[in-house]
Amino acid sequence: MRVAVIGTGYVGLTTAVSLAMNGHDVLGIDLVEAKIVQLQKGKSPIYEPGLEEALALVLKRGNLEFTTNIADAREAEILFVCVGTPESADGTADLSYVYAAASDVEALHRSAPRKRVVVIKSTVPVGTGDRIAEKLRELDGLHVVSNPEFLREGNALEDALHPSRIVIGTAHEAAAETMEQLYQGVNAPRVATTRANAELIKYASNAFLATRISFMNELARLSGALGTDIVTVALGMGLDSRIGPEFLRAGVGYGGSCFPKDTIALLQLAHQNGISMSILEKVREVNATQPIWFLEQLHKRQGNVAGKKIAVLGLAFKPETDDIREAPSLKILEALQNAGATVAAYDPIAAQVVRPLFPQVEYVGNPAEAFKGAHAALLITEWKECIHLDWEAIKSDMAVPLLLDGRNAWPSQSLKDAGFDYTGVGRS
Ligand SMILES: NC(=O)C1=CN([C@@H]2O[C@H](COP(=O)(O)OP(=O)(O)OC[C@H]3O[C@@H](n4cnc5c(N)ncnc54)[C@H](O)[C@@H]3O)[C@@H](O)[C@H]2O)C=CC1
Numbered sequence: 001m002r003v004a005v006i007g008t009g010y011v012g013l014t015t016a017v018s019l020a021m022n023g024h025d026v027l028g029i030d031l032v033e034a035k036i037v038q039l040q041k042g043k044s045p046i047y048e049p050g051l052e053e054a055l056a057l058v059l060k061r062g063n064l065e066f067t068t069n070i071a072d073a074r075e076a077e078i079l080f081v082c083v084g085t086p087e088s089a090d091g092t093a094d095l096s097y098v099y100a101a102a103s104d105v106e107a108l109h110r111s112a113p114r115k116r117v118v119v120i121k122s123t124v125p126v127g128t129g130d131r132i133a134e135k136l137r138e139l140d141g142l143h144v145v146s147n148p149e150f151l152r153e154g155n156a157l158e159d160a161l162h163p164s165r166i167v168i169g170t171a172h173e174a175a176a177e178t179m180e181q182l183y184q185g186v187n188a189p190r191v192a193t194t195r196a197n198a199e200l201i202k203y204a205s206n207a208f209l210a211t212r213i214s215f216m217n218e219l220a221r222l223s224g225a226l227g228t229d230i231v232t233v234a235l236g237m238g239l240d241s242r243i244g245p246e247f248l249r250a251g252v253g254y255g256g257s258c259f260p261k262d263t264i265a266l267l268q269l270a271h272q273n274g275i276s277m278s279i280l281e282k283v284r285e286v287n288a289t290q291p292i293w294f295l296e297q298l299h300k301r302q303g304n305v306a307g308k309k310i311a312v313l314g315l316a317f318k319p320e321t322d323d324i325r326e327a328p329s330l331k332i333l334e335a336l337q338n339a340g341a342t343v344a345a346y347d348p349i350a351a352q353v354v355r356p357l358f359p360q361v362e363y364v365g366n367p368a369e370a371f372k373g374a375h376a377a378l379l380i381t382e383w384k385e386c387i388h389l390d391w392e393a394i395k396s397d398m399a400v401p402l403l404l405d406g407r408n409a410w411p412s413q414s415l416k417d418a419g420f421d422y423t424g425v426g427r428s
């Protein structure tokens with residue numbers, strides 16, 4: 001099928017590449033010319049293992065092209081809207097990019113009318129799809145479908161090719177049939193529903209995942225106080241099929257471009273409708289205080305860190321991405337600096353993005369450098385480069401062998417046996 005994807009960020013690019021890999025003819029559109037020029041040359045503006053190889057393949061096959069001009073999409077039967085919906089000053093989702101893209105679609109359709117489905121893949125508050133449909137109502141042959149995206153950064157292409165489910169929100173039979181043709185061959189359960197339900201499924205899923213994390217982080221604080229091991233507790237909980245093992249990892253808090261903004265957007269949507277979501281409020285509160293709680297563990301052991309060297313391992317909000325949006329590392333770097341510590345940080349990919357925000361931090365080229373002379377080392381992102389280390393050398397390099405494992409990813413027992421003072425999140 002002929003598909004156009006508006007917005008070539010994380011979601012738009014992986015949607016475009018995955019559809020092209022599945023044999024569709026795809027046109028990727030973005031306002032940012034530099035991004036399009038880069039993409040035309042096969043260079044991905046986002047870091048994701050395997051994405052450039054896949055991009056090269058579909059560009060070579062001729063299944064994927066890029067443009068800045070939406071008029072080039074006049075032949076497209078399906079137009080995906082994958083633009084950003086960032087947090088506004090009041091916490092609601094900023095829909096200006098979505099409405100601007102809808103206006104672009106309207107202009108295209110007026111100049112080149114044909115049967116078309118407009119698919120809203122951006123995460124938008126309940127009612128947005130209906131409002132766009134209302135705005136485009138008088139345009140013949142144009143139907144608006146909500147089709148939220150559930151991919152994870154770092155694993156985005158794989159998730160787009162093998163989604164956990166495909167949610168199609170539309171009451172229009174022909175539009176639903178077009179979407180079914182598009183996803184033919186993609187083996188995933190379907191949820192055919194209204195636009196509004198589809199929109200709420202997306203927010204509810206992210207809010208629920210964030211809830212699991214904050215629940216585990218709060219439980220980890222108790223576990224730390226009791227001297228129990230949160231990793232074993234999570235394992236024991238997750239074996240109950242009603243609970244499941246995923247998203248039970250305690251740590252320094254969730255970050256990224258979605259959980260923080262989507263939880264506040266859902267809360268605002270609830271407030272606007274006179275509903276209080278107190279659990280979700282607490283989820284955000286626990287998350288906001290988790291990096292601070294983590295640093296308290298450092299202060300308990302090291303006292304005043306002024307003038308001391310602290311190693312920070314990992315800066316991205318999670319491994320396999322260079323994304324630092326809402327990353328817990330940013331709060332931790334700020335607090336360490338305010339406390340007068342000298343910070344040496346390592347991240348295999350994200351250091352260059354953090355550098356302009358924290359120019360006083362020393363960014364080192366490998367983890368071993370960070371540990372040298374350090375009075376403590378903090379693991380913030382569980383990159384494999386930050387986990388598989390030469391601990392014997394590190395032990396003799398550190399000024400004080402104090403390890404604070406913010407992701408419970410270091411080998412706790414063998415480190416303690418080797419003489420390190422080790423503390424994880426909710427495990428000692
Ligand atoms: N990043 C993620 O992992 C996921 C994001 N989402 C949702 O998907 C949406 C997009 O997210 P990202 O891809 O991360 O956003 P992004 O901000 O990385 O990319 C958006 C792109 O759209 C372009 N753009 C904006 N207006 C445009 C227009 N009128 N015409 C053409 N291009 C335009 C921008 O230049 C940018 O390249 C958001 O609503 C987000 O919540 C959903 C699931 C996963």
Ligand SMILES: O=C(O)[C@H]1O[C@H](OP(=O)(O)OP(=O)(O)OC[C@H]2O[C@@H](n3ccc(=O)[nH]c3=O)[C@H](O)[C@@H]2O)[C@H](O)[C@@H](O)[C@@H]1O
Binds near residue numbers: 209
């Ligand atoms: O809407 C979105 O944008 C996406 O948001 C998340 O994906 P993403 O933000 O890429 O990353 P996750 O793997 O969910 O991790 C988010 C944060 O939670 C943290 N996390 C995750 C799992 C866990 O058990 N504990 C934990 O602290 C991670 O370290 C990270 O900081 C969801 O997992 C996706 O399904 C969704 O599509």
